[in-house]
Amino acid sequence: MAAPFEMDDIDRRIIAALQVDGRRSFQRLADDLGVPASSVRYRTKRLEDAGILQIVGIANPLAIGFDRLAMIGIRVTPGTARSVCAALAELPETSYVIHTTGRFDVMAEVICEDVPHFIDMLNGRIAAITGVVSTESFFVLEAHKLSYGWGVGSVRPAIEEPGGV
Structure with a gap:
């Protein structure tokens, strides 16, 4: 078993x-953080290698020709959630796959070109995954927030962009 990954304030x-x-370049990050660029390069590689x-x-996706975004709730045979998640993660249409609790065992976000593509992906490929019992689809009508700036607690970036973060 791998040792737990320890992050410090600089990593965050x-x-x-x-x-x-x-x-942002390693040199700019280094200047902003007050550490050598080699440290930023090493730490970034270490964070990437650790996943x-x-x-x-x-x-x-809506701006580059994809017409259908959907969340799909999936119920699975007991004990198959991880293998279903692994199979879903291999589909090029999935952008987000999670094993969860509640009404569904698995949730997946999919991005498709159009309705026929969505139908093929849902009824052809997802339904064929061993362990899938049922699905329920939720089409995204509008996205009001897509954010990827989370996960590091209350740590502020080295330099804030104009208008704040």
């Missing part, structure tokens, strides 16, 4: 700064 401040601007940090570009 690196994460907070990258959540504001994922393209704590992932730096990606986020596109608005």
